[in-house]
Amino acid sequence: MKTILMTTALVLVAPMALADEIRVLNWQGYGTDLDWAIAAFTEATGHTVVHEYFTSEQEMLTKLRTNPGAYDVVLINSAFTPQAQAEGLIGPIDAAKVPNLADVDPALVANEDLNAGGALHGVPWTWGLTSFAVNTGDFPEAPTSVSVFWDPALKGRVSIRDDALEAVQFAALATGQNINNITDMDAVKAKLTELMSQIATFWSAETDWNQNMAAGQFAVATYWSGSAARSMSEGLPVAFVVPEEGAIGWLDGLSIPASSTKQDAAYAFIDWMIDPDFYVKWEAEGAPATSNTAAAAALPEESFNRKVLGDPATVARVQFMRPVPDDVRESYLALWQELKAAQ
Amino acid sequence: MTGAERLRALGLLAPAYLWLTVAVFLPLSAMAFFSFLTDVPFGDREWAFTFDNYAQALTNPTYATLLWKSLKLAFWVTVWCVVLGFPCAYILARMIKGRSREVLFLLVILPFWSNALVRVFSWAIVLRGNGVLDRAVNAVLPWDVKLNLMFSETAMVIGLVHSYLPYVILTTYLSLQAIDDTVIEAARSLGARFPRILWRLILPLAMPGLIAGAVLVFVPVVGSFMEPRLLGGRVGTTYGTLIEDQFVAVFNWPLGAALSFILLAVVLVILAAASPALRKATT
Incomplete structure (x- = not known):
């Protein structure tokens, strides 16, 4: 029975697993470009990841405006999500394609700026x-x-x-x-x-x-x-x-540019990035707090991101800029x- | 001057003037231009000519308060530099001869060889409560003294005097050294004692150097912001901080430029007002 289920799952997953090369736009050295994480992602999904960096939020917006189709995942601070959404640079997030979103703190998913234009436009990642x-x-x-x-x-x-x-x-x-x-x-x-x-x-x-x-x-x-x-x-x-x-508080979200042609691979990458397995390893190297409550709970008990920031009651008191x-x-x-x- | 001489003089001066044009005149003109704009003309920002920056800078009482504070700070730093610098220069120039003078001279210039920030941080270690000074005083005195000079106006003046003292010593030293020994011998042969010689001969003859040193100290201290911030803490906000904020914190270069030119104007006015006295002293 188990084998049959697994095979079915594989058959279902197979069409999505066509190897794509996705381009990620982020600050340099900010989680998404960790070598071991990308290697594991490529091994699991077949997709390869290429990075491009920005040094200011304005530069990120300019890159999105002038290079439509060039990026598949972009990191946007929640204070800038409404602007990117209003300019039509990023598309709404299909929650069904990000299974790990179910574990993300509802208070963060409901963030007013990430929900610019009335729909979620960025998956809460770190804060x-x-x-x-x-x-x-x-x-x-x-x-x-x-x-x-x-x-x-x-x-x-x-x-x-x-x-x-x-x-x-x-x-x-x-x-x-x-x-x-x-x-x-x-x-x-x-x-x-x-x-x-x-x-x-x-x-x-x-x-x-x-x-x-x-x-x-x-x-x-x-x-x-x-x-x-x-x-x-x-x-x-x-x-x-x-x-x-x-x-x-500040909150960073991962968004998908409206012009991206490899949306499925982009969703897979975002899901990978909010996965507890990835976060626990990243946290050991010094990461900001995670949006994912399951990831925070998976941290060692004494860890700062679990003890001080991992409590949803703490998140509830935060006023995001x-x-x-x-x-x-x-x-x-x-x-x-x-x-x-x-x- | 003949034509050939003039040409040669021009050739010799050209590098200096070219350097001044590129390094001083052009940037300063660009800033003067910015100070009349509504926004910096970078990228696709919209801008227009305006006098608003100057109006804003001149009408805001905060700016006036800070300008007054910076002028007072510069005044006290200059006074202390002169009071401490003159005896140092006098001893160096008139009382010490030979090799030991060179060694002492080296010690005077030594602060210039270290980074300004390093100097300020070392003062912070000395002045802070339970710091070097505090412990030293408590080790000597039998009763308990709480000496926390850090983050006060005193700390600012100490740090700035230390940074700028060498200017006064160097310029005063030069004019003191130029005094002809025979003049003093003549005064002495006429029965003048040391205080009188100092007051009537040495001080007036050293005045050009003292004044040059005082100007060299006063002008940069009026615009200083790094030493006051690190040593003055809460009370360390100066006019220089204000200008820095406009450039760094809110990216309002036009207002920052306008504030800088107002400072420049105020300093020039002070120097001009003092110039009759200065001219009298130097002749």
Whole structure:
């Protein structure tokens, strides 16, 4: 009986397994171009994979516009999916052709930007957070609220990144607002004004963040999830916190250009990329958080991506960043500069 | 000058002027041009001529606050450079002779050989709470001192003075060395004591060097942003940071260029206002 089933399955699969060469457009060194992963994919499906890289989101969009038919899979950050969809660059995803999609966190599949134009246009793949981390020397028990940033006892031991957008969105979280639609800018300004006198210095890169934490200069500071995982694996005494107020998130999806001629192979590749088997191996080499709850559950228990980010309750608190228009960005910068100049 | 001489002078000056044109004049003109545009003329961006950037830069109180802060910072750094630099230069030029002078001179120029960032980071290690300075002071003093100079205006001034002090020492050294010993001997033979000689002879004669050094310090410090950010932390936002933000963070080159030219104008005005005093001092 089992043999018969397998044979039938093989016969069914066979027409799809015609060897195609698919072209993937992504950042260099970002998961899809891992040699061992591609080799295993080719062995399993017969399809070969060729990569092309972009160095900015604008370049990715330009490549899609000017080379129709050249790409079969493209990585698009969710903040740019609506633009790509509106320009007709990418097509809707047929969920039936991506079996692993069933295990992907429904909250991510329902992401507003990935569902641009009313249908899923990108399969959620990886995500990460901007939240904060604490020095475990100062906090034997990790706090659960961002209010620690305003704790008078920590004056001069607090830090946030010198970035207008991040600062404003962080204050929006602290005042219980939607980071993508801040209605009460006065509250944000008041909250940030209060925060300024708490701050020791602004951090700008992973290295100076690590140094200041190691020297005990920082007790609590905003941080990125991927960087926190790295710092912790290097032995820094820090804990990453996703507070009850939520955190700022980014989400990367895999999309299929509307002009792709090898859609079946493209679907097979995307399914491969969200497969737990692939993710567990990739995670060991340092990957961002996965969209696939089954993949997160398959990780070693102590793994950062499982322990801290693997919980669907955490994902539910995340506010994913939406596109920010230039004029809004500049108004945030003006506010940020005003606050910094007043110091 | 005869025709042939003029031609030769032109030939000798040409490389220098070509270099100035390519490396200074052209980029500066491009920036001056950008400062009057609505957007950078790259790719298919739309742009038009406007005075908005200047209007915006001149009316925003934030920019004025930061400009004032940068000018104050530059003033204090210059004052400290002069106060510390003059005695150093005096000792080097008038009191030490022979080989030891060369060695000391080398030590003065030494900071120039290391990367500016390395210098700032080493200051960070020294100044931070529980850092080198903190521990050293606590090792000497019997009572507990909390010395955390890091991330303050003091830290900014210390770091900047250290970076720019050699300029003042070098220029002052040159003018001090040029003072004829016989002039001082003459003053002494007429009964003048050292304070009087210093005040009436040496200081006025060294003035051109001191002023050149002060200008060399003041101008770059007004526009500095790296040292203030790393050492000043929260209070380390300067006018230079503002310009950097426009170029790097929001890609608003026109406004950044306009801010730069306003700074240039302010510095020129200050130098022009000071020039009568400077001219008097140098003659």
